Amino acid sequence: MGEGKDLRDSSPTVYQALRQRGVSRRDFMKFCSLMAATLALPASFAPKIAEALEKAKRPSLVWLEFQDCCGNTESFLRASNPTVVDIVLDVLSVDYHETIMAPAGKDAEKSLQDVVKNQKGKYICVVEGAIPTRDGGVYCCVGGRAAIDIAKEVCGNSLATIAMGACAWDGGIPSANPNPTGAVGVKDVISGVPIINLPGCPANVVNLTGTVVHYLTFGSLPLTDNNGAPLFGYGTRIHDACQRRAHYDAGRYVRQWGDEGHRNGWCLYYMGCKGPETYKNCPTALWNDRTSWPVGAGHNCIGCASPKFWDTMTPFYSRLASIPGFGVESTADKVGLGLAIATAAGVTAHAIARAGRKHIRHEDEEKTAKTEDK
Numbered sequence: 001m002g003e004g005k006d007l008r009d010s011s012p013t014v015y016q017a018l019r020q021r022g023v024s025r026r027d028f029m030k031f032c033s034l035m036a037a038t039l040a041l042p043a044s045f046a047p048k049i050a051e052a053l054e055k056a057k058r059p060s061l062v063w064l065e066f067q068d069c070c071g072n073t074e075s076f077l078r079a080s081n082p083t084v085v086d087i088v089l090d091v092l093s094v095d096y097h098e099t100i101m102a103p104a105g106k107d108a109e110k111s112l113q114d115v116v117k118n119q120k121g122k123y124i125c126v127v128e129g130a131i132p133t134r135d136g137g138v139y140c141c142v143g144g145r146a147a148i149d150i151a152k153e154v155c156g157n158s159l160a161t162i163a164m165g166a167c168a169w170d171g172g173i174p175s176a177n178p179n180p181t182g183a184v185g186v187k188d189v190i191s192g193v194p195i196i197n198l199p200g201c202p203a204n205v206v207n208l209t210g211t212v213v214h215y216l217t218f219g220s221l222p223l224t225d226n227n228g229a230p231l232f233g234y235g236t237r238i239h240d241a242c243q244r245r246a247h248y249d250a251g252r253y254v255r256q257w258g259d260e261g262h263r264n265g266w267c268l269y270y271m272g273c274k275g276p277e278t279y280k281n282c283p284t285a286l287w288n289d290r291t292s293w294p295v296g297a298g299h300n301c302i303g304c305a306s307p308k309f310w311d312t313m314t315p316f317y318s319r320l321a322s323i324p325g326f327g328v329e330s331t332a333d334k335v336g337l338g339l340a341i342a343t344a345a346g347v348t349a350h351a352i353a354r355a356g357r358k359h360i361r362h363e364d365e366e367k368t369a370k371t372e373d374k
């Protein structure tokens with residue numbers, strides 16, 4: 001892939017675009033610090049990111065929506081932090097996005113075709129939603145064309161494609177059993193271009209921005225795990241960064257919504273929390289203006305960044321499913337560690353999915369049960 005500075009030579013640099021929109025130098029540096037933190041880099045990298053964004057041209061970006069609920073677009077539009085709505089719109093030059101663009105109908109289609117034709121191999125394509133493959137792909141058509149045909153053309157001519165959210169990654173909810181439309185993720189129908197997957201329902205826009213900023217700063221896409229997800233956003237287990245972890249370790253659990261443990265912010269393991277099985281930076285990246293995240297707000301993680309989560313992580317309010325090979329005495333920690341090893345070893349998502357359907361008893365559950373039996 002070429003250097004970031006080669007992109008859109010006639011457009012302003014990221015920094016110039018930000019300044020034109022009235023973003024102060026101070027807010028720009030705060031954004032660079034946020035990006036350094038998001039990319040799991042030392043704070044000392046913020047000036048290097050700033051220097052790169054001062055020179056880098058804004059990458060042209062097209063955003064395709066297929067079998068989706070628009071949740072990732074909602075996440076994108078609610079990008080926050082001081083002036084981040086501006087920053088996101090300026091770091092990325094969004095040339096086609098059906099939900100937010102002004103043109104409609106044939107004019108909209110022309111906008112897309114113009115990018116594909118005039119910026120071949122230079123634009124970033126973001127895909128939101130799954131792609132149906134059954135019956136020639138007729139279950140999702142845009143402008144009279146099947147999603148699969150559009151994806152092959154637009155993703156296939158991109159510099160890189162980013163699959164935003166669970167559905168674009170592995171088919172997500174549209175592909176849940178019995179998958180009537182034959183829905184699949186982008187990686188299942190596109191080859192020949194780099195694909196970055198951002199699992200989650202929705203994905204956090206900070207990971208999209210981080211991916212682009214990484215490219216603009218270092219001239220390469222971020223390192224990924226065997227799911228094709230960037231390690232900076234998906235390399236840490238939720239359970240290990242969770243603010244309720246001390247309660248887990250101390251055996252303090254919520255047993256019922258609204259009980260004393262819930263009011264005191266104790267661990268949600270027994271309410272079905274899938275944090276021990278899920279890898280994503282929610283506890284540190286946070287949501288809603290970086291104010292909180294689901295577990296912080298009192299709800300269990302439902303494992304939305306896990307493979308085939310709608311099939312493998314349900315029921316959402318039951319205890320952890322078991323992983324064969326760990327036995328009934330396994331702790332959540334052992335299960336999480338085992339998943340990490342399995343992932344590193346390249347075990348397929350399907351194998352993990354199948355593995356997640358049986359039941360274990362948590363070590364603390366055993367102790368509690370014994371105590372209660374006395």
Ligand code: SF4
Pocket residue numbers: 238239240242243244245246248266267268269273274275276295301
């Ligand atoms: S089980 Fe859930 S709530 Fe408890 S520490 Fe782990 S991630 Fe946090």
Ligand code: SF4
Pocket residue numbers: 200201202238278280282293294295300301302303304305
């Ligand atoms: S806390 Fe869990 S369910 Fe919620 S967004 Fe993060 S990974 Fe998904």
